[in-house]
Amino acid sequence: MSVVGASDYSSLIDLAYAALSKDYDVAAELVGKLEKSLVVPDGQAPHDAVRIGSTVTFEVEGGFRRTIKLVDPDKIDVILARISVLTPIGVALLGLREGQCSQWFSRDGQAHHLTVVCVVQEAADLVL
Template structure:
């Protein structure tokens, strides 16, 4: 059972545009993220709970209960620019994080079929919480 997720209407609109523009070679990524977005609770940016991972949020998380904690910005692919602290929403971990709340864990499948768990530890920065509703 996957935890419920919350996505802002602005993020949803931008993600749908992104997914519509993906080449056929990324059909699997597109389908996975579309499935996840289909189950999301949609809210307006000003109504976004402060403990939810939104686009352009900086989030601390762990994979498979490993001791190493990651601190990364969930970004659109065009904004990643090879930065080591940015994570594309089109990656398996990025897709898994979107819409989760602090404390939530989700079991996710990589393209090679391997499974992993991701757990949100903290939202370090969330644009909506900072009043940046139209970033």
């Protein structure tokens, strides 16, 4: 089960519904994932749960390993490996913790499986 902080849930659900009105193909998938997520008070989400701003290393079936930063759609940057939460892989990663697996479908409809290897939060997100 995905874990999402309350403020993140609020901003992500707003983003997802706005994307639905613009006919983004993964918006409905994001809404569905958020509706199934465990929403916890801010600051109580596990440190290793993927959220906006997380740097995530994951492994795709077959051993391909990649590190990306999950960002809002207006902050994407392919060169810096900043991937939008409004992409199939962004939705798949959201809320997962280290060691958890998920299935995602590429835009060509092909199913893939990934496993989260490592999650690093931005320093400003750390609660000591």
